[in-house]
Amino acid sequence: MVALLALGSSLVWGTSDFAGGLLAKRIAAVRVVAVAQIGGLLTMCVVLGIRVAQGVAIADGPWYLYGALAGLTGAVGLVCFYAALSMGTMGVVSPIASMGAVVPVAAGLATGDRIGVAVGIGLALMVFGVVLASGPELGGGAGRTPVLLAFVAAVAFGLSLFCMDRAAEVDVIPALWAMRIASVSALLLAWRFWPGGPVGARVPRRDVPIIMLVGVGDLAANALFSFAAAQGMVSVVSVLGSLYPVVTLIWARVLLDERLRPVQVAGVAATLGGIALVVG
Template sequence: MVTLLALCSSLVWGTSDFAGGSFTKRIAAVRVVGVAQIGGLVIMTVVLLVRLVAGEVPADGLWPLYGALAGITGAVGLVCFYAALSLGTMGVVSPIAAMGAIVPVTIGISRGERFSVAVGIGLALMLIGVVLASGPELSGDAGRLPVLLAACAACCFGLSLFFMNEGAAIDIVPALWAMRVASVATLLTAWWLWPGGPPGGSVRRRDVLPLMLVGSGDLAANVLFSVAATGGLVSVVSVLGSLYPVVTLLWARALLDERLRPIQLAGVATTVAGLAFVVQ
């Protein structure tokens, strides 16, 4: 069940990313993500209020801290990622950012998590597969700043998964609410402080509801991942929950008829092979 929930989180994340990506073709990416995150915040606020009215008091613990850290690191990761894309090539930036799952895996192992050799091989294959599916540039010179920003994005994404797991282990609902509050505040601050404003178009009134629905999908993925993480090893769940770039790629192939490069096809095949090792 843990494996299924983690895979479902990747499916929902990848689908939301595909939908949100269609908006970034005409709207600044930071604006897209900011409005989408507001949609998730609205939902989590309603859910939290319902719990409070029903007399369910949030559990004691550090869930506000972990939730806030998950939101801040996730938002900073997104800003770094989009800034890197604006300065460099996607074939260099995306594969580096896709390696973020290494962070919670490393933390999990350092905290004593252990898994079988077969699962370890599967996790390694899936990480390699996600990087290959991102379509890495095997030649050409990449600027130093885009690479550094992409590496920062990877670290932030990985830390966000880890903090999300820690907060969910205490109390999922208030932790996810705190995460949304922090991410919205961080993104709106970045939006406001961006010199000259983020590159790209503005959000129109008719775009607000669809973007909030995209954010709702992202929230659903957060919930699936959090539930999975509370029942399994964070090192394993984090990798399974980080397969969303492959899902986005497959949606683009199915709905937009985008042709996959040979290295991307190899990445999808490698990911499937790694998954077979993990779920056996």
């Protein structure tokens, strides 16, 4: 069940990132992320309200601190990620950003996670497969700006995953609400006080529901990851939850008719083989 939850988070993250990346090609990335996060916040307010109405107690502990930190770092990561995707370098950005999983994996192993040989080989295969599937363009003369943004996104995503794991150990639902409160507050402040305003077009009204739906998808992925992390080892869950570049690649092939190179096919196969080892 833990593996299925983590894989589900990758599926939803990859789908949301594909849609968000397309939107960020014509709308300023910070605006896309801000509106998306508002959609997630509205959803969490409803979920938390239902829970409170049912009389379910909120656990004591630093869920609000870890949730807020996860929201702030996640917002930074998404803005950098979408901005880099908007430059048309998806094949460069995705594998670099997905390497953010190294942060919680290292933290998990350092704090006592123990994995078997088969699981270790499976995790390594998945990481190798993601790089193969997403990275042929790395030799294609990518500019410094998208690569730098991708590295910033990787570090931010890794910190966010680590904080989400810590928050999930206390209470998942209020922690997700705190995440969205922190991210929306920071993004709206950036939107309001950015000198000269963010570069890029404004959000057309007709796109608001779609962007909010992207935010609900990102929230669902966060929830799946948090529930998986609360039940399993963060070192395993983080890698399973960071397979979204392969999902994004598949959507690009299906919906945009982007052709897969042989090395990308090999990467997808390696990723699936790694999943089989971990789940089995």
